[in-house]
Structures are given as structure tokens and as C-alpha cells.
Amino acid sequence: MVLEEKWPVLGRHDRAAEWLRIWVDLGRAPRTVDAYARGLAEYLEVCERDGIDPIAANKANVAVFVRELSSRPNRRGANVVALDSGAGLSNATIQQRLVAVRLFYDFLIEEGLRESNPVGCGKYTPGRRFGGQQRGLVPRLSKLPWIPDEQQWMSVLEVARGEGIRNRVMLALAYDAALRREELCSLRTDDLDPAHRTLRVRAETTKNHRLERVVPYSAATGALISSYLVHRATISRARGLLFLSESRRNHAQPLSLWTWSKVVRQLGLEAGVPQFSTHTTRHLCLTDRARMGWELHTIATFAGHRSTESSLAYIHLSGRDLVAKLASGMDHIHAWRVQMLTGTAAQASR
Numbered sequence: 028m029v030l031e032e033k034w035p036v037l038g039r040h041d042r043a044a045e046w047l048r049i050w051v052d053l054g055r056a057p058r059t060v061d062a063y064a065r066g067l068a069e070y071l072e073v074c075e076r077d078g079i080d081p082i083a084a085n086k087a088n089v090a091v092f093v094r095e096l097s098s099r100p101n102r103r104g105a106n107v108v109a110l111d112s113g114a115g116l117s118n119a120t121i122q123q124r125l126v127a128v129r130l131f132y133d134f135l136i137e138e139g140l141r142e143s144n145p146v147g148c149g150k151y152t153p154g155r156r157f158g159g160q161q162r163g164l165v166p167r168l169s170k171l172p173w174i175p176d177e178q179q180w181m182s183v184l185e186v187a188r189g190e191g192i193r194n195r196v197m198l199a200l201a202y203d204a205a206l207r208r209e210e211l212c213s214l215r216t217d218d219l220d221p222a223h224r225t226l227r228v229r230a231e232t233t234k235n236h237r238l239e240r241v242v243p244y245s246a247a248t249g250a251l252i253s254s255y256l257v258h259r260a261t262i263s264r265a266r267g268l269l270f271l272s273e274s275r276r277n278h279a280q281p282l283s284l285w286t287w288s289k290v291v292r293q294l295g296l297e298a299g300v301p302q303f304s305t306h307t308t309r310h311l312c313l314t315d316r317a318r319m320g321w322e323l324h325t326i327a328t329f330a331g332h333r334s335t336e337s338s339l340a341y342i343h344l345s346g347r348d349l350v351a352k353l354a355s356g357m358d359h360i361h362a363w364r365v366q367m368l369t370g371t372a373a374q375a376s377r
Contacts, residue, residue, distance in 0.1 A: 030060070034068035036075065042082065043067055046134045056236060066127030069096075082135060086145040089128065096121045171344050172310040173302055180311070182298040193270060193282075194290055196248075196255040200226075202308040203244040205316075205330055207234060211305075212284050214269040216256075224249050233331055240331050313338070317345035 030047055031038040038044060047067070050060050073092045074081045096116050116124075129146035136144060175183065187198055201211050204226060213232035220226065224246065230239040244252075262271050263279040270282040288305055295303030309330075316326050327338040 030064045034064055036068050036071045037064060039075075040071055040081065042135065042138075042140070043071060043131065046131055049134075062123060063127040063130065066124035067131055069124060070128045070131075082140055084145055086147070089125075089145045092128070093121065093125070096124055171340055172314075173307070174311045174314050174344065175300055175303065175307065179298070179300045179303075183294055183300055183303055186294050186298045190290075190294070191273070192251070192255045192258050193273065196251045197270060197287065198291075198294075198308065199248040199251050200244060201305070202312050203248045204228075204242045205309045205312040206242075207309060208284055208287060208305040209234075212268075212270060212282055212287055216266050216269050218269070219252065221249060221252070228331065235331075235333055238331050238333065240328070242329060310341070310344075313341040314344045317341045 031044060037047065047060060047064055050063060070089075070092050071081055073079075073095055074084060074088065077088070077091065079088050099116065125146055129144060132141060132144040132146060135141045187195060190198075197211060200206060200214075201208075206214075206228070210228050210232050213229070214226065215229075218227045218229065223243075225241050225243050228240050228242060230237055233239070259269075259271065262273060268281040270287075272278060272280045272282050272286065291303065291305045291307075295301055313326060313330055316329065321329075323335050323338055323342060326332075326341060327335045330338060332338050
């Protein structure tokens with residue numbers, strides 16, 4: 028009912044509402060269901076506008092939806108549009124919308140209402156070597172994550188020094204343990220193991236809701252945690268979520284994801300690094316692990332990636348550091364060659 032109130036178009040399509048209720052009943056994360064509902068609702072609105080029955084729609088109708096996503100103006104302005112085009116949603120957002128449409132048509136096929144999926148992503152086509160997958164309607168772009176350079180990172184840390192103990196602990200843990208925003212804000216007091224300086228990231232708080240992991244943190248972060256626990260006891264002595272709100276309105280209540288996002292956003296703005304986000308510390312930590320020579324599988328386990336392909340980005344990103352080393356080495360080789368040539372020329376003049 029909440030989804031249908033948010034997107035009334037879902038209430039006008041019984042099969043769409045039924046499909047979403049199945050995901051809710053299966054216990055999918057609310058944000059996942061919400062993303063599916065948004066994507067499907069936007070598709071159904073385009074179908075209604077063009078007088079198309081979504082159950083009987085074909086690939087051409089889905090292509091119209093893709094064009095709509097690719098060309099619509101973004102409500103947040105030109106700074107967040109796709110590929111610096113000045114219009115349209117980002118490639119990742121378009122992919123997310125299409126996932127909802129594809130899964131909806133998979134459901135219709137299972138129910139015997141269709142024979143094929145007009146989105147088509149993930150179907151194996153006969154006659155291809157090794158049974159290669161059919162290409163999706165929209166190419167998936169893989170961009171390297173942004174990380175701050177040393178000067179930008181120091182600027183952020185300088186601003187962070189003026190923050191309270193809770194925010195400093197959260198920033199330290201976000202980097203030290205490469206935690207996602209939800210993983211960080213969902214930490215409980217019993218997830219910490221100070222004796223071994225490790226923390227448990229519960230499966231239900233992870234992105235895939237499957238892979239629980241135990242990750243270490245440094246002695247410096249451990250000292251901050253000890254100080255914070257003393258401070259936390261002045262707010263609440265109850266066991267439960269580790270990080271609590273200290274505002275008057277929500278005093279001692281769990282700290283929300285949005286509050287932490289606002290804190291990090293403000294840190295970035297004050298430091299003059301507007302690109303800094305709650306995910307930046309994770310990107311930086313994993314890149315640093317790659318710089319340290321960690322094996323790909325180890326990075327994937329530490330990060331909680333289901334596939335090592337997700338970890339490859341950080342290997343590639345750390346490879347940028349080789350450019351400076353290569354340039355330095357080439358400078359040395361160039362100087363050596365010049366010296367050799369100069370020496371040869373000097374001998375020839377004798």
C-alpha cells in the first residue's frame with residue numbers, strides 16, 4: 028500500500044503490484060523494493076502515455092523508455108548527469124531502472140503471460156561460442172571510483188579533527204575497515220571485539236545481504252573506540268546500535284544513514300573537496316590495500332565482494348601510482364643515456 032501511494036500507477040496494474048508484493052514477502056531490503064518500484068513505475072507511466080499495454084510490450088517500446096531516461100533533464104542539475112551530456116540519468120541509474128523492468132518481465136514469463144523478455148539481458152543465445160550472453164539494451168559503463176589525492180585527504184582530516192568523538196570514530200572505522208554507509212551505521216556494540224581489534228559485519232547489513240565478514244581495525248582506531256564508548260555511556264548505557272544521535276530531537280536514538288551522509292557532505296564542503304562522500308573512505312582503503320600488494324582474493328574477502336571482478340577496479344586504480352614511478356625511472360634512464368652519450372662524445376673529440 029505504501030508503494031502504491033507513492034507511485035499511484037502501480038495500483039492501476041495488478042500484475043505490477045503483485046510482483047512487488049512477492050519481493051516484500053520474500054524479505055528483500057526495503058531500499059531494494061523501493062528501487063524496483065521506482066523503476067517499474069516510471070516504465071509503466073511511459074507505457075500509459077504512449078497507450079502501450081505493458082504486458083504485450085516489445086523491445087521497441089522498451090527502447091522508447093531507455094530514450095526517455097537518457098534524455099530527461101535531471102532534477103539536481105547538470106553536475107550529476109551522465110557522461111557530461113547535459114541531460115539524462117547516469118548509466119548506473121538507467122541500468123537500475125532496466126533491472127526492475129527485466130525482472131518484471133521474467134515474472135510474467137513464469138506466470139505464462141509472455142513467451143519472451145523484451146529487455147533480454149542475461150539470456151543465452153544458441154550458436155555462440157561458449158554460450159555467450161546476449162548483450163543488454165544499454166552498454167554497462169565501468170568507471171574507476173574517485174579517490175582523493177594526498178592533499179585533499181589531509182584537508183578532510185584537518186576539518187575532521189574539529190568534529191566530536193563519534194564522528195571521528197565513524198570516519199576512522201569507515202576507512203580502516205572499508206565499511207559501506209549502512210554497514211557502519213548498523214554496527215552494534217556486540218559486533219566489536221576489542222581484545223582482537225576486529226568487528227563483525229553482519230550479513231543483513233551488507234549490500235548483498237548474504238556475506239558476513241570479520242574485519243580488523245588498527246590500534247589507533249581502537250583507542251578512539253575506547254574513548255567513544257566512555258562518551259556513549261553518558262548518552263545511553265543500553266546495548267544495541269553503536270552510534271547514537273546526540274541531537275535534542277532524537278537524543279539517544281539510532282543514528283540514521285541520512286544524518287551520517289550530511290555529516291560527511293559537510294566535511295567535504297568545508298575541506299574544499301565536494302566529491303568526498305560516505306563511500307570515498309571505502310574506495311580509498313581498498314585502493315591502499317592494492318597499493319600494499321594485497322592479493323585480489325584477499326581484497327575481495329576484506330571488502331565483502333561476491334566476485335573478484337568488483338575488486339579489480341581498485342587494482343586498476345592503484346596502478347595509476349605506477350605512472351609517477353615509471354616517469355621517475357625513465358628520468359633516471361634518460362639522464363644515464365645522456366651521460367653515456369656525453370662521455371662518448373667527449374672521447375670522440377680527443
